[in-house]
Amino acid sequence: MKRPKLKKASKRLTCHKRFKIQRKVREHKRKIRKEAKKQGNKNKKSRKDPGVPNNAPFKEAVLREAEQRKQNLEELKQKQKLARQKEVAKKRKLEAKKEPEVDEKQLKKKLAKLEGKSSRKSLCSELNKVLDASDVILEVVDARDPLGYRCPQVEQAVLQSEGKKQLVLVLNKIDLVPKENTEKWLKYLENEFPVVVFKSSAQLQDRTMDQKRISKLNTGIEISHNNTCAGDESLLKMLISYCRKQDLKSIKVGVVGFPNVGKSSIINSLKKMRACNVGQVRGLTKSMQEVHIDKQIKILDSPSIIASASNSAVALSLRNIVDIEALENPTSVVEPILKNCNKQQVMLQYNVPNFRTSLEFLTLLAQKRSMLKKGGIPDIEKTAKLILYDWSGAKVNYHTAPPERHKLPNSITAKLVEEAKRGFNTGELTNHNENTLKGVRCPNMASSIVFQSTGPTNGLIKEANVGEELQDQERNKDNNSVNLKNSEAEYVEIDQDKNGKVKTDGCTIAKKLQIKQMKVTAKKNKLESEKIADSSQKPISADLSCETPMEDAYDFNTDYVEDLSPVPIS
Numbered sequence: 001m002k003r004p005k006l007k008k009a010s011k012r013l014t015c016h017k018r019f020k021i022q023r024k025v026r027e028h029k030r031k032i033r034k035e036a037k038k039q040g041n042k043n044k045k046s047r048k049d050p051g052v053p054n055n056a057p058f059k060e061a062v063l064r065e066a067e068q069r070k071q072n073l074e075e076l077k078q079k080q081k082l083a084r085q086k087e088v089a090k091k092r093k094l095e096a097k098k099e100p101e102v103d104e105k106q107l108k109k110k111l112a113k114l115e116g117k118s119s120r121k122s123l124c125s126e127l128n129k130v131l132d133a134s135d136v137i138l139e140v141v142d143a144r145d146p147l148g149y150r151c152p153q154v155e156q157a158v159l160q161s162e163g164k165k166q167l168v169l170v171l172n173k174i175d176l177v178p179k180e181n182t183e184k185w186l187k188y189l190e191n192e193f194p195v196v197v198f199k200s201s202a203q204l205q206d207r208t209m210d211q212k213r214i215s216k217l218n219t220g221i222e223i224s225h226n227n228t229c230a231g232d233e234s235l236l237k238m239l240i241s242y243c244r245k246q247d248l249k250s251i252k253v254g255v256v257g258f259p260n261v262g263k264s265s266i267i268n269s270l271k272k273m274r275a276c277n278v279g280q281v282r283g284l285t286k287s288m289q290e291v292h293i294d295k296q297i298k299i300l301d302s303p304s305i306i307a308s309a310s311n312s313a314v315a316l317s318l319r320n321i322v323d324i325e326a327l328e329n330p331t332s333v334v335e336p337i338l339k340n341c342n343k344q345q346v347m348l349q350y351n352v353p354n355f356r357t358s359l360e361f362l363t364l365l366a367q368k369r370s371m372l373k374k375g376g377i378p379d380i381e382k383t384a385k386l387i388l389y390d391w392s393g394a395k396v397n398y399h400t401a402p403p404e405r406h407k408l409p410n411s412i413t414a415k416l417v418e419e420a421k422r423g424f425n426t427g428e429l430t431n432h433n434e435n436t437l438k439g440v441r442c443p444n445m446a447s448s449i450v451f452q453s454t455g456p457t458n459g460l461i462k463e464a465n466v467g468e469e470l471q472d473q474e475r476n477k478d479n480n481s482v483n484l485k486n487s488e489a490e491y492v493e494i495d496q497d498k499n500g501k502v503k504t505d506g507c508t509i510a511k512k513l514q515i516k517q518m519k520v521t522a523k524k525n526k527l528e529s530e531k532i533a534d535s536s537q538k539p540i541s542a543d544l545s546c547e548t549p550m551e552d553a554y555d556f557n558t559d560y561v562e563d564l565s566p567v568p569i570s
Helices: 015-039 059-098 104-133 152-159 179-189 216-220 232-246 263-271 313-319 330-339 343-350 358-368 380-392 414-420 426-439 463-490 509-537
Strands: 136-142 166-172 195-197 251-256 289-292 297-301 493-496 502-505
Touching: 104 152, 104 251, 104 463, 136 152, 136 263, 152 166, 166 179, 166 232, 166 263, 179 195, 179 426, 195 232, 195 426, 232 251, 232 263, 232 297, 232 426, 251 263, 263 297, 313 330, 313 380, 330 358, 330 380, 343 358, 358 380
Parallel strands: 136 166, 136 251, 166 195, 251 297
Antiparallel strands: 289 297, 493 502
8 A cells, every 4th residue: 555655655564464364374384285195195206216227237137037026926915815815715614514594584583472472471470469469459441441441350360369458440531531421430330349530640750850839820720631630639548548447557559450541650640750651652561660659558560461362353452462563464453443433433533534444544544644655655554553542542532331231240249349348438439539520621422432342351360371372372373374375275277188187286376266267157158058958948939020029139138258357266
């Protein structure tokens, strides 16, 4: 910049500009050094071999010696390489001889079977531990289908035990059932055992976090949210009064039931914090867990009861211990659930048009929820799992009607019913149940789906029964595989010779159509022969006038050409 009244411009710079230039130069030099390091010694000029001077004596002999050395080095390198390759090949052969060939699929199947057997037996042993250790047993039952979630084997084991053990039924998930229906079920079940109405809280904090206290403003609001529970006070009062009457310092209370009934959530709601793991996964609790509620009461959490394979398809689909994600064919499990429901109510629940089969319902729902695979194909398995989660969880409101007449089961007698009610004040219990029902907001009868109950579900308690059932299942699988092989052997390739003999070759599915086609053609030939026989017996009329109808005219309704269209396989 030129200053006024001076010929030359000043070379002085500001400090900011000078330091900026210096920084830029440093960065540039650093960049060049980095690039040079990456390239290595490429830019450096390699020194040329001066070679043997012309004036040196024995020049030719020296050059020959140098070439010979190079050749020897190359040969050595090749020999070493071949030796290494041979050693590697020998090692591989030895390893192959030591380790025999094993199919991965077979190994996985065997491991899965062993895990299934061990896990089921361990669950039974843990359940028996809870039944033996507890003084009072709470059988948790889903209010949507109380009769279906009862296990007669557990009830029989408790009532026929050596010690004086009491059984109490807990109607959980009352917020998913209409009030009128729960009242009917209360009247029905009170004829057998003491019943407690309950609504467990789903959203509870962990042990480490402090519990949030409900403000006084929220006390008047109805108990309808997930983070509030109902019936916990009545259950605790009942257990404390039982302690006083029996003159016991403390009691152990076992919680028993089928999967996804809410056993762990009931314990959490009584403890007022998350003491047990809770989730939609079936069979999440694997072992017995002891939770201290106060000085007098200790609650034992147990693994879920294993449903027997002899039960109906509906009972197994809703109360099976196998996790929903691990099911092999979830579409077949959904079908019995839809059959036991009202079709119109299901259509309204899922907002789906009219359907004929369960497969059609799943495809329509998949398209509605945009659950599609590659190429726009509806993901039927995923939708089936979603429905199972809805029905086993707390999303769908459905109810079952109690039987018109009450009948005691074969395992329970009138004396056992009287003994079961001795230690409890039934009058107080009914009052508490009425108060809890008033506080809980329940759905209307119109919004709840009517479901047909299949009766009580049989369970497996003894380890021996589990082993026997697994053996029966394996035998049935083997028998089915043998039957399939025999049926395939029947459908062999049939080629008739000139003499009328039959040749049998390999079986394929396409050959089954051939057999069916041959049967159809044989039937047609019989019909044709019968028609010809009938026509020969009739008298021939000599009237050739056009007024009479022509009997010899071709009938277009009957087709005499051999039909080669594919026939469905029965």
